[in-house]
Amino acid sequence: MLHKLHRISALLISLYVLFHLTNHVIALGGVSAHINFMENLRPIYRAKVIEPILLFCALFQVTSGIIFIARRWGKRRGFFDHAQAISGGYLAFFLMFHVSAVMYGRLVQGLDTNFFFAAAGLQPGAYPWFFLPYYTLAVVAYFTHLACGLRWILREHLSTQTLNRAAGGVMTVGLLLGLTIVSTFSGAIYPIALPNEYCLNKC
Numbered sequence: 527m528l529h530k531l532h533r534i535s536a537l538l539i540s541l542y543v544l545f546h547l548t549n550h551v552i553a554l555g556g557v558s559a560h561i562n563f564m565e566n567l568r569p570i571y572r573a574k575v576i577e578p579i580l581l582f583c584a585l586f587q588v589t590s591g592i593i594f595i596a597r598r599w600g601k602r603r604g605f606f607d608h609a610q611a612i613s614g615g616y617l618a619f620f621l622m623f624h625v626s627a628v629m630y631g632r633l634v635q636g637l638d639t640n641f642f643f644a645a646a647g648l649q650p651g652a653y654p655w656f657f658l659p660y661y662t663l664a665v666v667a668y669f670t671h672l673a674c675g676l677r678w679i680l681r682e683h684l685s686t687q688t689l690n691r692a693a694g695g696v697m698t699v700g701l702l703l704g705l706t707i708v709s710t711f712s713g714a715i716y717p718i719a720l721p722n723e724y725c726l727n728k729c
């Protein structure tokens with residue numbers, strides 16, 4: 527039952543993540559492109575009925591994921607079985623800190639949690655050595671977790687070789703996407719003029 531709920535909740539979160547990561551890739555076209563896209567989507571995912579469901583799913587996903595890791599501790603065999611637990615563990619860590627940071631920024635600091643909010647930590651002089659792997663690994667972990675889940679669901683329909691190749695491909699897409707997003711937000715693709723209210727150290 528818990529596995530079934532974990533999958534349903536993953537599906538709902540994935541719907542958000544699809545738009546969320548598309549939003550971050552759109553930043554390749556400039557800061558305003560990212561902000562405009564986010565402002566168009568917010569009325570949907572921040573709607574009074576949708577946001578609490580999304581946040582509840584994130585919390586449920588973290589809790590049920592930790593339970594799955596604990597239950598099968600020391601019993602996992604093979605690369606993808608371990609990759610599923612490690613990526614899930616990282617996603618649990620990331621989701622807890624990421625969603626808390628966004629909510630703290632929005633509700634306590636009164637910030638607009640837009641492009642600049644995410645870019646702030648990645649700027650030289652802030653904490654890029656923490657935030658570069660933090661965000662890159664989040665995207666890698668998401669795609670790895672997805673690849674392991676799909677590999678398991680399709681295990682009776684495809685050969686092991688096809689499953690492994692497809693999973694490897696999905697994980698590689700995750701790595702490339704993660705690197706593209708952090709490159710954009712760190713200012714490696716175009717310069718970023720951070721407004722004063724987002725500066726973590728000096729700007």
Ligand code: HEM
Nearest residue numbers: 543568577584625628639640641643644661664665668707
């Ligand atoms: C990789 C780079 C990422 C960056 C730069 C980033 C940045 C952001 C920003 C700026 C927001 C605030 C959105 C708003 O104010 O409307 C946000 C919200 C959020 N992000 Fe991310 N994110 C990233 C990856 C992820 C991933 C991989 C996940 C899930 C696995 C995720 C889950 C969420 C959730 C659940 C929210 C809260 C949505 C809400 O209710 O407002 N993010 N993120």
